Amino acid sequence: MPQHTFILNGDRVTVDIEDDVRLLWVLRDVLGVTGPKYGCGVGVCQSCTSHLNGRAFTPCAVPVGDLAPDDAVTTIEGLPATVGRELHPMQEAWIEYDVAQCGYCQPGQIMAAVAKVRQAREAGREIAESDLDEIRNICRCGTYHRIREAITAAAQRY
Numbered sequence: 001m002p003q004h005t006f007i008l009n010g011d012r013v014t015v016d017i018e019d020d021v022r023l024l025w026v027l028r029d030v031l032g033v034t035g036p037k038y039g040c041g042v043g044v045c046q047s048c049t050s051h052l053n054g055r056a057f058t059p060c061a062v063p064v065g066d067l068a069p070d071d072a073v074t075t076i077e078g079l080p081a082t083v084g085r086e087l088h089p090m091q092e093a094w095i096e097y098d099v100a101q102c103g104y105c106q107p108g109q110i111m112a113a114v115a116k117v118r119q120a121r122e123a124g125r126e127i128a129e130s131d132l133d134e135i136r137n138i139c140r141c142g143t144y145h146r147i148r149e150a151i152t153a154a155a156q157r158y
Helices: 023-030 089-096 106-122 129-134 144-155
Strands: 003-008 011-016 050-052 055-057 072-074
Touching: 050 106, 055 106, 089 106, 089 144, 106 129, 106 144, 129 144
Parallel strands: 003 072
Antiparallel strands: 003 011, 050 055, 050 072
């Protein structure tokens, strides 16, 4: 069986698994990282959103064989370590604005939000309404208004 090595939440990991197994299943079933949720399996709902080398991606649509040994995958479990705190400012805002209802999509929502704020900052600007419009994560409970408020508030904190 092929071996695949990559960085997960700051630690180098190696798994023995076929090349075509989707990374979401490697994370959840092999490595026990359950923050990224399975929703659609084709990258549409984005409930599994995580970061690959600092950019939002959907591990349900990426075969583990596509990862290089120096690729860094960050899931919601590893997000606080990216700022050296117990909770990331985005997670704190999520709590403050009481965003979660059922909570299923929230890890993916938070990871997409952090990536979008990072993208705006790299472009030399603060996050704008047009940026928020680009976030396509599905929330079946419809907490989009609170999601937008939390993202805007968190973006001012880091």
